[in-house]
Amino acid sequence: MPSTTPKKAYASGIRAGLPFLIVVVPFGAIFGVIGMEAGLNIAEVMAFTVLVIAGGAQITALQLMQDNAPTIIVLATALAVNARMAMYSASMAPHIGTAPLWQRALISYLLVDQSYAASVLKYEEKPQWDVRTKVAYFLGTITPVAPMWYLGTLAGALAGTAIPESWSLDVAVPLAFLAIVAPGLRTPAHIAAAFVALVASLLLAWMPFSTGVIAAGMLGMIAGAEVERAMGRRAA
């Protein structure tokens, strides 16, 4: 039986990654713009984007610094925003866990919402793929995304404060997050998790330095897990 070669998988990964550019480029540009507005220089903005490569956490960190939050709160909240990536790591592990260590390290650096979502969907569709093919597909999905993320940030940083506020570019940030979440609302448990987290986040907005966001996220996770447990018991 002819199976997909790593080369073909890489090419099909690239095709799967391309649609994400509509989110990634403006998102990167927004980080560039607000980074410069916050008083960082280009080297700092680009180091942020290339080394951290996690837009939500980057923007969260900047917002907290502008609120004068203590450094430890800036770090804790931004990393909490990235805690979801432990889940990505956990669900990638059964598929690519036997790849060479350097490949797993490279994949870890490049494990963002977009490359994760595209790859895991494909792995579930093609369980017969070997590890090399799966790694190649993953690298394909990130090939358009990561460089354009860097370039989007650079464009935003260079444009800096020249972009008129009337464009309301800020709206792309929450919409991008919602667009990532919405297709994942597959079960009542997922919907419960999202709903509880959203309501709790608004109710806990009084908590200092955005710690309400962390608390709300945890409440949402608990709600999702408990609804799943209750539904599982009924189904069993």
Place this chain on the structure above:
Amino acid sequence: MDSYPIWLIIAALALGTFLIRFSFIGLTGNRPLPEGLLRYLRYTPVAVLPALVAPMLAWPAATDGVTDAPRLLAALATVLVGWRSKSLLFAILAGLVVFYGAQAAGL
């Protein structure tokens, strides 16, 4: 902003984020994880991201914290289209069209 050790923050976020991503891929190989842990981790994206965006949409910094209809309508459109179509692309396009449409309509 000047008072922050910005390079320390960048380095700590870069390292911390890498370690979060490397956690299971790097250390567990292809051994399955305990179901109890997975049950919570499964809901991190759908919980953390809405928690993060809710205040941004309810009290946008761009409007000095005044709730505005275009942002709320755009968020609703993004969620509904994303949920029904399972497509990130359609979801964000729907949100942007509704946002700029509602703004142009003077809502």
